[in-house]
Amino acid sequence: MPRTAIAPLDEIPENGNRAFPIGTRSVLICRSSAGVFAVENMCSHQQATLEGGKVKGPHLFCPLHGLRFDLRTGAPNGTLTKKPITLYKADVVDGIVHADLPE
DSSP: OOEEEEEEGGGSOTTEEEEEEETTEEEEEEEETTEEEEEESOOTTTOOOOTTOOEETTEEEOTTTOOEEETTTOOEESSSOOOOOOEEOEEEETTEEEEEOOO
């Protein structure tokens, strides 16, 4: 997977998230006390965007239904779906968030 520079870390609010268009996909960068995470900006329940959902520790809550996803595994917690969200390996190098995105 190609390594892609997404955005400066300071553009991502602490305990928040922001989506970035990368090619044909929307990548959501989440930042919390648990780290920096990159996920596909799409809820696996009803294909709603996840941007703007609450971030608490290693969890992201869908803004549409409140379904909680574990940002470390993509796994949902609840009864609305058993399908995980898509995760991308992310890290911060020299203040820039990078993610490994498929071509």
